[in-house]
Amino acid sequence: MDPRVKAVAAPKVLEQSFLEARSKLLDIAAILDRITRGDAAELVHQDVKISRIIEALKILQGSSAHKAEQIQKLFSLPYDANWEIPTPRY
Amino acid sequence: MQYIDPHIHMISRVTDDYHRMAQCGCVAISEPAFWAGFDRGSAEGFRDYFHHLVEVEPKRAALFGIRHFSWLCINAKEAENVSLSRDVIAMIPEFLQRPNVLGIGEIGLNKNTKNEATIFQEHMDLAAKTDELILIHTPHLEDKYKGTRMIVDMLKNDTRVKPHRVCIDHVEEHTVKLALDNGFWCGMTLYPTTKCTPARAVDIIEMVGTEKIMANSAGDWGKSDPLAVPELILEMRRRGHPETAIQKVVFENPLEFFRQSARWQEPFALLNFSK
Known part of the structure; x- marks a missing residue:
């Protein structure tokens, strides 16, 4: 630091x-x-983007000192640690 | 204050941008090879692009006292085409010894696919064989966290990789520590909507410090600001951060990273200063 x-x-x-x-x-x-x-506002209720926005607003109400990081992770795809890593060619 | 923009695509910018950057204190830039906004039809298209990066832009920059450096690769988006990518990677050594080339970049992932990962590794194989610095693009938006984790996995899986010779770019709040905690350099990109604002970038600096971190505009053909680094300087000043700390982020850090390249040349302004 x-x-x-x-x-x-x-x-x-x-x-x-x-x-x-x-x-x-x-x-x-x-x-x-x-x-x-x-028009057709009812269609967005099933859209995950709306629920993400609502979840993000809930994060803002919390007491965490890392709200930006939390919101970034909320809007991120999950990571799978077991993905197939390519083999280096030595 | 003198500064370096370590990531900007001047091929997409007008000459007036060079002028304004020089007026604001820019003494050097580096331009990674990137997606042109369309998929190129053949490897020969990349030959012309690389020629532009090593011949045309250095001359245009020099008119304003700015040193221009470049990085070579096939970008992550076009890396989905493995056959084309291998043709381009085979061509890169023809250009690696040109005097303004700093290394391999910006390689990386776009949608985190198997093909992209294969080509990322093959770029790393070339960088290891030729002992080049590596500049890494991390994906946009929802793909960034997963993609950055995958990139760090590949870097750590390759025992030839020296972390201090790698810069992971476009880090944000949720990925900056993945880069720094594993010993890599990192770059924050000041770009509207999809990346960092100057204010958020300064927040990140306040949280992680000034070691191994730099800031860039990534100015390109999209809505972007070639004077984004001076905006960061202003934001740090507005918050009362000392000039020495600002200078470390916008000048000394990129200088330290780039000086590891055998083909680095000191900015004209530094040479004139020492006379």
Whole structure:
């Protein structure tokens, strides 16, 4: 860890980022509204993309300090450790 | 502040971009071979592309005092075609000794298929045989985590691989430690929508530190910003991070990684400074 790049004090981050966070939350709300308003909105309820978005919003409500990483993993395909690794040609 | 953009596709950019990058302090760039936006019909198409990377772009960059370096490979997307890939890999040694070539890249995975993995390994076989640095593309979006795990599996499975001579690119919050904890260099790509924003990249730096990590624009034919690295510099300054830490990420780290290549040449600006 590089002590020169420690995180900014929390109150300052909140002060600097509040309007940006507010704007991005409104964007998400507006996207969900747009989906609800569109024709055939009932079809998206079976779409995994909607449930992923809802799950991501739940992560935001938690107390984890690694929310971005958690959301990245939520939107990731599973990894199988037993996949067939190619053989190097020495 | 002087900086290096370690990953940008200048073949897709206009000359004015070189001008603006130089004005912002860019002294060197490296351009990995990538997907042109369409699948090429033959290996000869790659010969022309490699010629462009080793002949045309270095001259265009030099007009603005920027050193241009390149990496050669067949990209992960076209690697799905194994026969074509083998023809291209067989051609690469013809270009490896050109003065601006840093190594093999950007090899990697796209949709994490068996064919892509086969060709990734065959690129590594070539890099091991010719003792080249390796630059690795990790997949986009939902494929990134799985693909990065598979790439690390292949790197660790090959005893010839020296982690300090490999850079795993396009890392994000969920993959950065896979690279660093296994001793590899890593790159964060500042690219709209599909990769990192400058703010998230600085968050990652605050979490993992400044060792073996760099930042790039990956500017190309998509919506992207060739001045993304200066945006990262501004974001670090805005948060009060010291100039020495910023310089390590945007200049000293890529310099240290690239200097391992036998064909690295110091940026013109450094040569002029020492006179």
